[in-house]
Amino acid sequence: MVRRWARLITGLAIGACLAVAELVYVAIRWPRRWALALTEVERRRLARWHDVESSSDYDDRAAVKYLALRSLVGLLGGGTLVLQAYGLVIGGIAVGQLATGVMHPSGLVVVAPLGLVLLYGSLQGLLGVASLERTLALRYLGPSEQELLRRRITELAESRAGVVEAVDAERRRIERDLHDGVQQRLVALSMLLGRTRRRAVHDRDDLLAQAHDEAQQILNDLREVAWRVYPTVLDNLGLADVLAGVAERAGIPVKLSFTITGRLPTPLETAAYFVASEAVTNAAKHSRADLVTVEIGMRENMVTVRITDNGIGGADPSGSGLSGLARRVAALDGHLTVTSPDGGPTVVTAELPCSG
Numbered sequence: 001m002v003r004r005w006a007r008l009i010t011g012l013a014i015g016a017c018l019a020v021a022e023l024v025y026v027a028i029r030w031p032r033r034w035a036l037a038l039t040e041v042e043r044r045r046l047a048r049w050h051d052v053e054s055s056s057d058y059d060d061r062a063a064v065k066y067l068a069l070r071s072l073v074g075l076l077g078g079g080t081l082v083l084q085a086y087g088l089v090i091g092g093i094a095v096g097q098l099a100t101g102v103m104h105p106s107g108l109v110v111v112a113p114l115g116l117v118l119l120y121g122s123l124q125g126l127l128g129v130a131s132l133e134r135t136l137a138l139r140y141l142g143p144s145e146q147e148l149l150r151r152r153i154t155e156l157a158e159s160r161a162g163v164v165e166a167v168d169a170e171r172r173r174i175e176r177d178l179h180d181g182v183q184q185r186l187v188a189l190s191m192l193l194g195r196t197r198r199r200a201v202h203d204r205d206d207l208l209a210q211a212h213d214e215a216q217q218i219l220n221d222l223r224e225v226a227w228r229v230y231p232t233v234l235d236n237l238g239l240a241d242v243l244a245g246v247a248e249r250a251g252i253p254v255k256l257s258f259t260i261t262g263r264l265p266t267p268l269e270t271a272a273y274f275v276a277s278e279a280v281t282n283a284a285k286h287s288r289a290d291l292v293t294v295e296i297g298m299r300e301n302m303v304t305v306r307i308t309d310n311g312i313g314g315a316d317p318s319g320s321g322l323s324g325l326a327r328r329v330a331a332l333d334g335h336l337t338v339t340s341p342d343g344g345p346t347v348v349t350a351e352l353p354c355s356g
Contacts, residue, residue: 008130011049012077015133018042019074022067032060039063042070043141052134054141066140073136077129084122091115158330173320181221189214239269243294246277251284252292259297268352271332272296272305275325279307279348282321287311287346298354305350315340315348322348 022038039058046052058066094111097103103111143151189211196207234242240258247254264272276294283292289311296305315322317338326336329350340346 007049008126009081011045012126012129012133013081014045014049015042015070015074016078016081018045019071019078022071022074026064026068026071032064035060035063035067038067039141042066043137046133046137050130050133052137053143054137055143055147057143057147058141062140066136069140070133070136073129073132076132077126080122080125080129084119084126087115087118087122155333182218185214185218185221189218234269234273235266238263239272239296242273243276243296246273246280247294250280250292252289254280255291255293257293257295257297259295260303264303264354267332268303268354271328271334271352272303272350274328275305275336275348275350276307278321278325282315283307283309283311283346286315287313287344289344289346301354303352303354305352307348309344309346311344311346313340313342313344313346315346325350 018038018041025034025038040056043054043056046054094103094115098105192207192211192214196204196211199207233245239260240256243256243258247256263269276296280292280294283289287309289309292307292309294305294307296303298304315338317323317326317340322336322338325348329336329352332352334350334352336348336350338346338348
């Protein structure tokens with residue numbers, strides 16, 4: 001919260017200084033190419049301090065109109081900052097007078113409520129100026145329909161390529177699991193059965209028991225591989241019950257919080273399952289964590305999947321597992337973020353848009 005206000009105030013202070021130059025430009029009507037230069041400075045300021053996305057797809061006329069209005073908004077922001085600074089100075093003087101005995105403590109009954117009201121008003125004024133900044137930028141510097149269309153085409157092309165790459169990576173992973181796991185166990189089972197055939201009938205019990213255990217393990221391995229392709233019980237049980245099963249099989253304590261009522265669309269349930277399952281599996285294998293928390297809920301129109309472990313951190317978002325999850329989420333117009341500083345904790349968050 002403090003950092004957010006610091007960024008807001010810094011951005012508005014820089015904007016107030018720029019407003020003076022912009023007002024001079026509008027008054028003197030210097031060459032229009034200067035308007036483009038000033039507007040580019042404004043775009044960088046908005047992106048750096050106010051997280052406002054704009055586009056270079058604008059002409060010099062739009063730049064001049066934007067600067068004419070923006071200069072007034074910038075001066076308004078500067079005036080609000082001056083008022084706030086004045087209030088802080090008065091407040092400091094009042095505290096000093098109270099500490100030195102010049103002001104009686106009863107004076108706070110009058111000064112404190114007035115100061116709080118002015119502080120609240122100035123803070124709301126800063127938020128209002130920031131909102132005006134955003135509105136003006138989107139109105140005059142916002143992406144055009146052609147730019148938005150180009151971006152959307154690029155996003156779709158990237159997500160399509162990502163899905164193809166993720167499918168290929170998953171296929172190779174399944175082939176590796178079948179080759180290194182199931183196939184090797186089948187070879188071992190075949191050798192056990194061959195040895196059993198060569199034994200006398202009354203001396204086959206030990207080998208038959210070993211063969212039976214090996215067959216059970218092969219079934220478990222096949223079941224795990226099938227679940228990586230698609231957990232069919234997801235259609236019948238729903239996401240909450242399937243994730244409860246994942247928590248039971250994780251090998252470490254997993255705390256599950258599921259606050260969504262009703263069923264989600266199948267693509268969302270599938271993506272949420274794979275994100276949670278892969279993150280829990282990674283935590284169990286690599287994080288040295290003793291607790292994993294899985295939280296799945298709805299925020300506005302987004303399904304949020306958050307997995308947190310208290311392990312050693314250091315997870316690599318560019319690794320095959322997490323990057324594959326990112327591509328899977330991106331295919332649904334979602335977003336996956338991974339924060340994993342050394343020493344932990346590791347937090348994997350997926351946000352999936354839900355139109356329903």
